[in-house]
Structure formats: C-alpha cells, structure tokens
Amino acid sequence: MRVLVGVKRVVDYAVKVRVAADKKAVDLANVKMSMNPFCEIAVEEAVRLKEAKKATEIIAVSIGPKAAAETIRTALAMGCDxxxxxxxxxxxxxxxxxxxxxxxxxxxxEEESPDAIILGKQSIDGDFGCTGAMLAEHLKIPQCTFAATIDFDAKTVERETDTGTEVVSFPSLPAVFTADLRLNEPRYATLPNIMKAKKKKIDTKAADSLGVELNEGNTVLEVFEPPPREAGIFVDDVDGLVDKLKNEAGVL
Amino acid sequence: MADFYRFSFTFTAVTAAGAIGGDITVLCVGGSDDAANSCGAVAGVGKVLHAKTDNYNGGETISAAIQAAHAASPFTHIMSAASNQGKNAIPRAAAALNASPVADVIEVQGEDTFVRPMYAGNALAKVQNSDAVKFLTIRPTAFDKAAAEGGSGSVEAVAFSEDAASPTFVSASESNSDRPDLSSASVVISGGRGMKNGENFKMLETLADKLGGAVGASRAAVDAGYVPNELQVGQTGKVVAPDLYVAVGISGAIQHLSGMKDSKTIVAINKDKEAPIFQVSDYGLVGDLFDAVPELEAKV
Known part of the structure; x- marks a missing residue:
C-alpha cells in the first residue's frame, strides 16, 4: 500500500494571533510556525503503517510558501519517504x-495513485475542516472523516460523532481519511532522523503550473478581533458564588 | 436549503436561513415519515424534501441527496448546522458544484456576506462568497433554534441514486447518558487536568445532574485519558455557549477558551489565581476544587 499525507504549515497552536493593522488578515510577521497538529497525527498514522509493513511508501505533500519546505522536512524526519x-x-x-x-x-x-490519502481533520489557521471531504468528492472516492481508529485489514474506521463514535466499513481503496485527535500521539523527530531527512527528495513545483483552475468563491473583506469579555470578579467562597449566580447572573 | 433531522441544534440552520431571507426548504435524508413531518412543522419552513433511504447517512449519501434535491429545484443557499454530519456532507456537496463552502458561520450579514471564526475564534473574518450556490455550515451556538411548531411545510419525496462507494454502517457506541447533549445544554460543568483522574469526574456529573446540565472536559483531560473525546470542549472539540459554564480545574489554554468563551455566565474554580481562565470568567473562585465542588453541589 502507498500512502499520501497532506502537511500544512500554520501558526503554532500556542501562539495567540493578532489582527494586522490593515484589518485584512492575521499578522504573520515574526510568528512561530509549525506543522498543523492534525497533519502531525496524519503523518504518524502513515508512519505506523510503514513500520507495520502495511505501507511501502509515504509521500508528504504541502501547498504553501517556500518555507513550507521545512514542514515537509519535518514529515520526512518523522518517517515519510x-x-x-x-x-x-x-x-x-x-x-x-x-x-x-x-x-x-x-x-x-491522479499522478501518484496512492491507495490511501490521510489528511488532518482541519487546519488550525483557517479552521474550515472541509478539504478532506472535498478531495474525496473531486476524486469520487469514499471519505472516512474524523477518524479515531483506522483498520486497513478489516477495512473499518471508527469515527468521532456528535454523541460518541461509530464504526463504518469503507468499500474500497483509494479512500480519503481525516485524522481526529485520538487517532494516535505523534512522535517527535529525533536528531538522527532529522539528519537523514535532509537526504530525502522533495519535488518542488509551482502550484499554478499544474493546470488546475483555482477558483476561490470566498473573499475575506475584513478580519477583526472578537469583542473582549468584560473582566469578572473573584468571589471569596462558595456562598459568595452561589449568591452571585442566584441574584446577579440569575442562572440558578 | 438542506438540513438533517437528528438533533435539536440542526434547526439553528433554519434560523440562519431565515436571516438570509427567501423560502426555506428542509431536506430530510433518511428517517421516518414522522421525522419528515416534524421538519415541516418547524417555524419558518415552507417545504420538506424527504430523501428516503435506509442506508448509512454518511457524507456521500447526504451529498448525493443534496445534489438530487438541487437538480430538481435549484437553491441559492444550501446549509446545515456544523454538526458531524453537516461537516461531512456540505463540503462534499460543495465540491460537486465546484463551490467554496463557508464553514462555521456565526453571523449572517447579507445573502452573500457572512462572519466566521478563524484561528480558534481569536480572529473573525467577514467573508463574501461569490458562488452561484452558497454552501454554508452554521455554528449552532451562534443562532437560536427555530421553534418546533408553527411551520406549514408539506412533505414531498425526492428520489436520488446512492453512491456505491459509500461506506456502510457497522456499529455505534453512543455515550448512553440521560444528561442533555453537550452542544445544546443550558448548563455545562467541565473538568480539566486539575481533576487528577477520570474517577473524580463523578463529582462533576453529580453537580451537572443537580443543575440539569452536561459534563465537558478540556483537551488536557481528554489527552490524559480521564474522559472520552466527545466531552472535549475547545477548538479541536465542541463549541458550546450555555447560560452557565463552570470550568473546574481548567487553566484556560487558548484552544479551550475558543470553545466556551461565548457562554453567557462563566464560573472558574481553580487553585491558581494566575490561571488564564480567570480572564474570561465572570466569577472566579480561587481554591481547592475537591472542597469547592461538593460544597457547591450541596448549596445549589
């Protein structure tokens, strides 16, 4: 089996972003960037398939600026080929x-013909959570989103739902899988593997050279910060809390 | 317009549709005739299309039903609540029409202009969509539910051919609980790493039961294995906005705050006075949660 994983370079999850002065976007200057956490889980899942001798090759794909090459290097250091x-x-x-x-x-x-495509369930910058299902539709193949476990032998996926989990059986490969939090715990790349990753090949080409017509229906007119919550108060004890909840907030 | 009858919060999409204007049609995929009829009774609904199927309601199936309904009588907007099924089906249907979905809409500013959160809600984007058919998912906490009564939608069947490549249902392990659903509960009691173990969450369940609320958790508590993932509140879990949110032993990481900061009243109980959760809480109680929670339960 050959696996393709998507990896996206995003603002690190621990950074509190700020809106740029022109209110057109979030300010990315001098902000720490990392691999999207859900993409890390996708990479880890693919690497475990290779370690279990179920996958023969893992291809990491990133779409982004020059610096996204670092994100691909991280994926290669984790074990992508x-x-x-x-x-x-x-x-x-x-x-x-x-x-x-x-x-x-x-x-x-279409060019690489992988058997499985594993993506994160959403990226933590745009927060759309749409790419996996859209990719599956463009390829007219099954989608198994919000995966908590994937079993390629049994052809089943346990999916996170609004009320728990459900197990579904996917009829065929290739299929698109999107990784949810509990799928696995991603590893850190070790120094020897980071050194080895430098020798692995990255094929770089311009996104607009693929002959794909890119049409964006969405135009961002303005980006702004949500209204801040007004500062609250500290209560001295549980009696004080109950009093406030009953008599001030009226929620009890 | 499409929506799926399952949870009460699906009808927040009807409210959002009303804010856009125009006739509202509910697409009911699967389900009984009774389910379809009750969709028609929802206030504001003019028509119900019932796509009957006994198969698994995955993204492929719902997307195929949406496409059939749209082919029969074209819509200007196709939307659902940002439920698991909505997030599965709306992007797939949008891709079929080469459209760009607008995910997690929190405000309708016009028929083509919407506000949606990015970066875990730390930034809000005003987005204009130029697609001929606009595909939206609606954040349930940002809109009221349409009333279950008052509509006069007649039910029509819509035929559709199902995707042979669709996954099939094997089993479900739903959390069997008498408590209200976390996403729609008016009271949510959440625990964090400060709870120390899963056993201690019983304390929060007792309090939640007394207040008729649901139990939630921070990602840290889920990662530590105290509770299952479906309880997770935050950017990577559920977004909630109850009347009362009680954060117990939760420090308040950015990704958690983004899942609960729109709650009406926020209470934080934490022993660390400097914890960031206190910056968003209306009432903060600095102290040992193992003393405070039982005392609170006794006094409410």
Missing amino acids: RGIHLTTDARTDQELGPNSVAKLLAKVV
Missing part, C-alpha cells in the same frame, strides 16, 4: 481555500 511541495504566494490561511487545495491535491493523487 519523499515530499512534494506545491509553491504558492497566496496566503494559505485565507486566500487559498479548501476547494483549491482539494483540487490541487486531487491532481497530485
């Missing part, structure tokens, strides 16, 4: 949306 970097100057948090990304990934899938 080679990388594909589709370069773009468009901001991947708001200019290049899920439909464009899905169409670009579909093109790569």
